[in-house]
Amino acid sequence: RLYPAxxxxxxxxxxxxxVENSGAVLGxxxxxxxxxxxWNVPIExxxxxxxxxxxxxxxxxxxxxxxxxxxxSLIFAFFGALGEYLLIQNNLMSYSNGWTSAHAFLGxxxxxxxxxxxxxxxxxxxxx
Numbered sequence: 001r002l003y004p005a006x007x008x009x010x011x012x013x014x015x016x017x018x019v020e021n022s023g024a025v026l027g028x029x030x031x032x033x034x035x036x037x038x039w040n041v042p043i044e045x046x047x048x049x050x051x052x053x054x055x056x057x058x059x060x061x062x063x064x065x066x067x068x069x070x071x072x073s074l075i076f077a078f079f080g081a082l083g084e085y086l087l088i089q090n091n092l093m094s095y096s097n098g099w100t101s102a103h104a105f106l107g108x109x110x111x112x113x114x115x116x117x118x119x120x121x122x123x124x125x126x127x128x
Contacts, residue, residue, distance in 0.1 A: 004122045009054030011118055016049045017041050028099040032092055064120050073112035080108035
C-alpha cells in the first residue's frame with residue numbers, strides 16, 4: 001500500500017505546484033519568507049504536500065465510501081482554509097484580486113475530491 005500512497009503524494013505535490021503557480025501568476029495570492037522557492041511555491045509547501053498526501057492516502061478505506069469522501073473533503077477543506085488564514089495573519093501569505101478564504105475552502109474541497117478520484121483509480125489499476 002505504500003507505493004500507491006507515495007504516487008498520490010507525488011501527484012498532490014505536482015498538482016499543488018501547478019495550482020499555486022497559476023494563482024500567483026494570476027495575482028490571487030503571494031507567499032513570503034521561504035528560503036527556497038520553486039518558481040512561486042515554497043519548497044516547504046511542496047514537501048508538506050508530498051508527505052501529507054502520502055500519509056493521507058494510507059488512512060483511506062479500501063472500498064470507496066461516498067459519505068467518507070464528502071466528510072473527509074469537508075474536514076480537509078476547512079483546515080486548509082484555516083491554515084491559509086493563519087498564514088495571512090502571520091504575514092506569510094496574502095490574497096489579492098478578489099480571492100478570499102471562501103475561494104480557498106472551495107479549492108481545497110475540489111482538490112480533495114480529485115485526490116479521492118485519483119486514489120481509487122490508482123488502487124484499482126495497481127490491483128489489476
